[in-house]
Structures are given as structure tokens and as C-alpha cells.
Amino acid sequence: MTIKRLKLKISGMTCEHCASSIEKSLVQAGVIEANISYLAKGGTVSIDLRKTTLDDVLAAVQSRGHYRVVDVLELNSGESSSARHLIIIGGGSAAFTAALQAHELGARVIAPEGGELIMQIAMGLKFEATVADLREMLHPYLTASEGVKLAAITFTKNLEQLSCCAT
Structure with missing residues (x-):
């Protein structure tokens, strides 16, 4: 399994419920792990590149309304999150x-x-x-x-x- 870990900056959140809603949308889109926080104005996601693409992640965030991914940072290159x-x-x-x-x-x-x-x-x-x-x-x-x-x-x-x- 090829795992990619990404840090997302997300605009449009106004509370922790927004973050929770985005997390649910990401999991439904095939994201392995999603940790989104209103206070951090974003969070991290882990995706299996064989099943999910960055475009899928962006679409999942934006499907929930007025949320937008404004920045994406790749945290590692195929390593597990415990590396x-x-x-x-x-x-x-x-x-x-x-x-x-x-x-x-x-x-x-x-x-x-x-x-x-x-x-x-x-x-x-x-x-x-x-x-x-x-x-x-x-x-x-x-x-x-x-x-x-x-x-x-x-x-x-x-x-x-x-x-x-x-x-």
C-alpha cells in the first residue's frame, strides 16, 4: 500500500462541527485517516494512492459547501505515518x-x-x-x-x- 500524508489548509470553517463534517466527507471519499481541526484551520489526511487521488480529496472538501483547500503540503513520500x-x-x-x-x-x-x-x-x-x-x-x-x-x-x-x- 502506497500511503501519502498531506497537510491541508482549509478556508470557510466557522466551528468544530465544520471540521467534523469535512472529516466525514473525506472518509466517504476513501481517505484512510483524516484529522481536521477548526482551530488549526485545516489538518492532515492519509491517502492510499491506489484508491484515492489528491483531486478526490479536494472534491470531498469542496462538496460540503463553502469550504476550500487553500494550501496542500506533502508530509512524506510513501512512508507510514508512524515513520x-x-x-x-x-x-x-x-x-x-x-x-x-x-x-x-x-x-x-x-x-x-x-x-x-x-x-x-x-x-x-x-x-x-x-x-x-x-x-x-x-x-x-x-x-x-x-x-x-x-x-x-x-x-x-x-x-x-x-x-x-x-x-
């Missing part, structure tokens, strides 16, 4: 940016220590932050791992080793 994984250790800004970039490329992201990171990613996705947006942002507070490091250093009273965020 890309990212495990993030830690919870700083770099981990947050890496997780968002990996998500944009269709990877599955795991962050065993990332409760704070997961919340940041969710907020970034909700407000459609791009990697470029994140590069310009600073976290005005310590991350969980920096807080533990700060506490450990404070016990030794060597204040020169404090995190840059604590000065």
Missing part, C-alpha cells in the same frame, strides 16, 4: 520549538517529562504560533527543569551558576 517520532527530554524553549516543528512535519511527539511543555505546545497550536513566532518569544518564567536546577544550586550557595532566567 517519524520525536522523544523530547526536558522542557525548555528549544524542546517546545522542536516539538512544534516536528508536529508541523507530521511526526508523533513524546515528552515523558513534558507536562509544562505539552501545555505550551497546546497553547502554541491553539493560537497558531509558528516556529518563527516562537524564536521571537521569551519565557518570562523558569521551566520546571530550570526551577529544580535553581533549587539545587541555591543549596550550594554558588550564585554564579544560576540560570540566565534567574538573574
Whole structure:
């Protein structure tokens, strides 16, 4: 089975019901997997190239009324959707940016220590932050791992080793 994974930007959605309606239409058109979100203004689809074409996908979206696919990005070339994984250790800004970039490329992201990171990613996705947006942002507070490091250093009273965020 030759699988193609596509990221779609869709205009015309006004609520999550719109996204659900588009997903149903895509599944009826032969799409293997469809994850459409109103907040993301689009989503991802996986198609079997032997059964479904890009034209079928576009027609399925547009058959539901005023929805239009305004951009299509191919996420991989025939690999299964589980081919890309990212495990993030830690919870700083770099981990947050890496997780968002990996998500944009269709990877599955795991962050065993990332409760704070997961919340940041969710907020970034909700407000459609791009990697470029994140590069310009600073976290005005310590991350969980920096807080533990700060506490450990404070016990030794060597204040020169404090995190840059604590000065």
C-alpha cells in the first residue's frame, strides 16, 4: 500500500462541527485517516494512492459547501505515518520549538517529562504560533527543569551558576 500524508489548509470553517463534517466527507471519499481541526484551520489526511487521488480529496472538501483547500503540503513520500517520532527530554524553549516543528512535519511527539511543555505546545497550536513566532518569544518564567536546577544550586550557595532566567 502506497500511503501519502498531506497537510491541508482549509478556508470557510466557522466551528468544530465544520471540521467534523469535512472529516466525514473525506472518509466517504476513501481517505484512510483524516484529522481536521477548526482551530488549526485545516489538518492532515492519509491517502492510499491506489484508491484515492489528491483531486478526490479536494472534491470531498469542496462538496460540503463553502469550504476550500487553500494550501496542500506533502508530509512524506510513501512512508507510514508512524515513520517519524520525536522523544523530547526536558522542557525548555528549544524542546517546545522542536516539538512544534516536528508536529508541523507530521511526526508523533513524546515528552515523558513534558507536562509544562505539552501545555505550551497546546497553547502554541491553539493560537497558531509558528516556529518563527516562537524564536521571537521569551519565557518570562523558569521551566520546571530550570526551577529544580535553581533549587539545587541555591543549596550550594554558588550564585554564579544560576540560570540566565534567574538573574
